[in-house]
Amino acid sequence: MKISEASRVSGVSARSLRHYEDEGLIVPGRFSNGFRDYCQSTIDRVLIIRSLLESGLPVRLIREVLPSLTDGSDAGTGMVCAEFLHEVQGHRDRLAARIAVLSDQQAALDAYLREAHRTDL
Template identity: 35%
Template structure:
């Protein structure tokens, strides 16, 4: 399939798909005319990459774990290098810290909203 079709099927902009290719995370075939030719597995691969990026994982880490991701939701690890495991542990810990920070921020905003709404109720009743 051409890049436009892959973009439509995944919801990922063409420019981003080209970036995935530039970084070596997504490798299309090439037609005789030089056009990119993506196979059916490219749909899942592009979605995996997008999901990992959305989770906050940097591309340098994604490139290392992609070979372990043969199908969505299934991880195949063959002789994982200790460096890769250390890197993934650091990424996991970093994600956990970001989650805690976001949770704290969300909770603070919720408390603020609740306080403002409670303060408005007496104003509305007085009117």
């Protein structure tokens, strides 16, 4: 299918599909005229990529683990999964630390606003 149909079917913009290709996450086929040709397995891969990106994982990490998630083989899966899970845990921990800092900042702003409203009365 052409990029417009692949975009519609996957719910991912044509621009994102091109970006995934540029990042080496997908490799669509080509028609004789040079247009991209997306098969169902590529669309399935796009849906996995989209889900991982929406989870906040960086493209670098997705690129590393994607072959083991989409090739259907179990060879080396345990090692890849252990390393991947370790990376995901690290990413999650960094995210939790950022959330804690933002929560502290939000609490400080809330306190400031409460105090400001008190002095206005």
